[in-house]
Amino acid sequence: MARGTIQNKETFLTNIADQLGRKRKTEGVERPQWSKSPQHDVFAGMSQDEMLDRFVLQCDKIHTNVVVIPQKDLASSFERVVSDMGSGSIVHWNDPRFETYGLKETLKKQEDAGVDVFEWNPDLGHKNIEKAEQANIGVTFSDTTLAESGTVVLHSNAGKGRSVSLLPQRYIAIIPKSTLVPRMTQAAEKLHELADENGRTPSCVNFISGPSNSADIELRLVVGVHGPVQATYIVIDDQ
Template sequence: MAIYQRDSFLAELSAQLGRAKPTQVTPPTLPYDVHHQVLQDASSDELTEQLKAYSQNALGARFELVTQADFSHRLMQVCCDYVGQSNQETVLSADPRLTALIEHSDFEKANLALYQFDETTPETENLRHVEAAKVGVVYCEQALAESGTMVLYSTSKQSRMLSLLPEVTVFVVAKSTLVARITQAMEPLSQQATDGQRIASCVNLISGPSSTADIELTKVVGVHGPTEACYIVLDDL
C-alpha cells in the first residue's frame, strides 16, 4: 500500500523536532520476552499439573492421566460414563496414533457402540454417525498448559466434525507434546511454512467445552458445540 507524502511529512515533523529525518527504523530493545519466558523452565510433570489445574478449575473439563498400557480400557470406561444407558455411539478418529492404541475388544465387552471414522466412506455416511454420536474421540498435536487448550489439525482422517458435533469430546494428547502456551505451539507450523511444507488446512485451538458469556457476563456451557470435554493425557515419557 502506497503512503502518500510520507517523506515530506517525516521531513517536516523532524524539522519541528529539531533533528534529521530518520532513514531507517530501529526496533526498541525490550527488557522482557514474556511470550517465551512464561513456564519456560517447567518440566513435563509441571506442565501436566498446570494443564490439569486450569482445565478442571477454569474450564470445567475432566482430566485423566493414563499409561499407554491402560489407555484403551480407561478410554472405554470414560466413554461408558458419558454414554450411560443411551446406547448412543462413540466415534473414533482414524488418526493412526489413536487407532494403534485401541483394543476393540474392550469396547465390545462393555457393549459400547463404536464407529470408526473412515475417509474412504462417503461424507454423508460419516456425518450421519458423527452428528448422532454421544462421544467423539480425537487425537491432538499439542496441549497448551497455560490455557488448557488442545491443538487439533484437520486431516482426512480426523475431520473437524469429530470435535464439534458430538455432545462430548474426548481429547487425547501425548504428555511429551505439552507446551507452555500458543507461542510454542505455532513454532512447528512456522517452520513448516518456512521449509515450504504443506500444513494442515485448519488448525483448531479448543479450550474446554463450548461456552459463552456474551449476555450479561453470565457463562453458559454448550451453546454452539460439545457440552462436556475430557482431556486424556497419555504418559509416553
C-alpha cells in the first residue's frame, strides 16, 4: 500500500522545539510513567461472565438488543434475528470468522430463500457502498468489545468495509465472548499491540455503541438519525 508524503515535517517539528525553548529530540524519547492510572481500575479483576453481565445492562440503556447464546445455537439465533428485522437484504464483511463460526452456510440458506446477500468485495470498489446503502441489514464481527459502554470495536481492512455497519437500516454484531474487555483503555492497548506487530494500525477503527442516538436542545431523543435505526448484538459463548 502506498504511503502518503508528509510535507515540511522536519521544519514543523523543529519549530515546535524552538517554541518550547529546547533542542529537538530525535532519539531516546520514552513514554512517561504516570503515578496514577485510574483507567486501569475500572472493572479490574472481573471475570468474563461478570463483564458480560455489565455489558448486557449497559446495552439496555443504549437501546440495543442482546442475545447471549452457546456457539452451537448461532445459526438458529442469527436466522431468528434476521427474520425479526424483516430480512430483505443483507451485506456482510469478507471475514474468515463467518466461515469459522458456520455463518457462511447460514447466509447461503438465506440467499436460497430469496434474501439478497452480498459479501463485501474490495475488487468491486464503489459498488460495495451502493449495496450497503440499499441493504436492510449489515453484519460484522466485533474485534474488541467494551463492557463499560456496550461498544463493539471494528477494525477495517480491505474485506471489512466500514459502510457495512453504518449505512444499512439495521445492524447485527456477532460478538465472541472472548473479545470482552473492561473499557476503552484495553481497546487502545490492543491497537498499540497491533501497531507493534504489523508496523501499522487498521485503516479505520470504529467504536459503535448501539443504534445512532441524537437529542435536540430540549433533550428529545431520536434514534437512527445518522446510522442504523436498530441494532442487535449476538454474543457467542466461545470459551
